[in-house]
Amino acid sequence: MSHGNDHDHAAVTGSATSPLAARVRAMEALLIEKGVLTEAEIQDNIAYMDSRSPANGARLVARAWTDEGFKARLLSDGKAAAIEFGIEAGASPEFVVVENTPGVHNLIVCTLCSCYPRNVLGRPPDWYKSFEYRSRAVREPRAVMREFGFEPPGGTRVAVHDSTADVRYMVLPMRPPGTEGIGEEELAGLVTRDCLIGMGVPSAPTG
Amino acid sequence: MTARFAPGDAVRVRPGAKPGHVRTPDYLKGRQGRIEAVLGSFPNPEDLAYGLSGEPGRVLYKVGFRQEALWSDYEGPSDERLYADVYEHWLEPGGER
Amino acid sequence: MGGGPAGPIDRVGHEPEDWERVADAVNAALGKRGIQTTDEHRRAIESLPNYRDLAYYERWASATEKLLVEKGILTEVEIDGRAAEIQRRWERA
Numbered sequence: 001m002s003h004g005n006d007h008d009h010a011a012v013t014g015s016a017t018s019p020l021a022a023r024v025r026a027m028e029a030l031l032i033e034k035g036v037l038t039e040a041e042i043q044d045n046i047a048y049m050d051s052r053s054p055a056n057g058a059r060l061v062a063r064a065w066t067d068e069g070f071k072a073r074l075l076s077d078g079k080a081a082a083i084e085f086g087i088e089a090g091a092s093p094e095f096v097v098v099e100n101t102p103g104v105h106n107l108i109v110c111t112l113c114s115c116y117p118r119n120v121l122g123r124p125p126d127w128y129k130s131f132e133y134r135s136r137a138v139r140e141p142r143a144v145m146r147e148f149g150f151e152p153p154g155g156t157r158v159a160v161h162d163s164t165a166d167v168r169y170m171v172l173p174m175r176p177p178g179t180e181g182i183g184e185e186e187l188a189g190l191v192t193r194d195c196l197i198g199m200g201v202p203s204a205p206t207g
Numbered sequence: 208m209t210a211r212f213a214p215g216d217a218v219r220v221r222p223g224a225k226p227g228h229v230r231t232p233d234y235l236k237g238r239q240g241r242i243e244a245v246l247g248s249f250p251n252p253e254d255l256a257y258g259l260s261g262e263p264g265r266v267l268y269k270v271g272f273r274q275e276a277l278w279s280d281y282e283g284p285s286d287e288r289l290y291a292d293v294y295e296h297w298l299e300p301g302g303e304r
Numbered sequence: 305m306g307g308g309p310a311g312p313i314d315r316v317g318h319e320p321e322d323w324e325r326v327a328d329a330v331n332a333a334l335g336k337r338g339i340q341t342t343d344e345h346r347r348a349i350e351s352l353p354n355y356r357d358l359a360y361y362e363r364w365a366s367a368t369e370k371l372l373v374e375k376g377i378l379t380e381v382e383i384d385g386r387a388a389e390i391q392r393r394w395e396r397a
Binding site for chain 1 (some may be wrong): 305306307308309310311312313314315316317318320321322323324325326327328329330332333334336337339346349356360361362366368369372376377382383386387388389390391394397
């Protein structure tokens with residue numbers, strides 16, 4: 001039984017002056033005072049994560065759509081391909097890109113703890129971390145997608161990837177039809193964060 | 208790194224109930240699957256979780272499972288699959304049922 | 305968790321607060337220093353008795369605190385005390 005309002009009550013527990021925020025700040029202050037961590041390294045790590053975003057993934061996708069050689073490299077070694085764009089994903093975990101095809105639509109989840117390719121894409125959306133998504137995505141991916149207003153194309157098989165170990169996954173969606181004349185930057189603009197998780201596909205630009 | 212299994216091998220996830228931190232989800236315990244890929248060797252998270260070194264590393268596999276075999280109420284085409292990354296010590300040779 | 309019964313997914317998200325950024329950064333920094341591993345942190349989260357009743361960062365913070373105390377780096381009393389001071393300061397501001 002899900003307790004609808006219990007888990008993501010960010011408005012209550014998440015406010016900047018909540019007891020939880022105070023506890024986190026307390027740990028931060030104490031760790032710095034005791035010389036366990038420095039303020040600089042905390043700021044560096046904040047900057048690192050803030051610099052990560054779905055735009056990184058979108059750029060990788062747009063390049064893969066326009067360059068077959070890059071696409072092959074992206075699919076065979078995601079971290080090395082990301083480095084070509086100056087995106088350093090660190091020593092671990094591994095970063096693997098799975099390709100959507102006319103036959104297969106991929107969906108990513110981490111049932112055990114909401115693992116996500118943070119070192120490339122930044123923080124996951126709240127829904128991805130929810131108990132509801134983690135419970136249902138493996139068992140009823142199509143129903144979950146429907147809730148998000150998305151239906152995979154007819155005849156496509158849905159493949160769910162549960163990131164249970166040292167690999168983080170990102171989806172390489174298919175290039176939408178009607179985008180032949182569009183430049184890479186504009187192509188990247190079509191790729192949303194949800195597409196990189198598999199909760200949707202990029203649309204062709206309208207107009 | 209010597210991998211016990213190769214892509215295409217039929218495997219079964221061990222049904223064990225090991226206490227503590229385990230990265231094999233309950234819903235896969237005892238299930239039949241097929242090796243999709245050998246992902247490499249990694250320090251054992253079950254030991255890392257308690258401050259141990261996790262060495263020697265364990266081989267990690269991408270394993271595919273038929274959704275229809277996992278869930279009696281699965282809604283979708285009968286050949287849809289779920290993939291999970293499972294450590295070698297959680298796998299034994301299995302026959303596809 | 306996987307395959308268990310659950311209700312509709314709340315699609316409303318929020319932008320990370322500064323303290324949440326600090327939470328993530330402290331974890332990352334502790335990891336880079338070799339003081340705690342991701343696996344230890346996950347184990348600590350999983351061992352929380354009221355896991356299902358806590359929000360994401362509540363689980364995070366409880367687990368990090370548990371590890372820091374376990375490793376003798378901080379004590380609960382110190383954290384309680386400092387957190388109370390910080391809250392008082394905020395309330396005065």
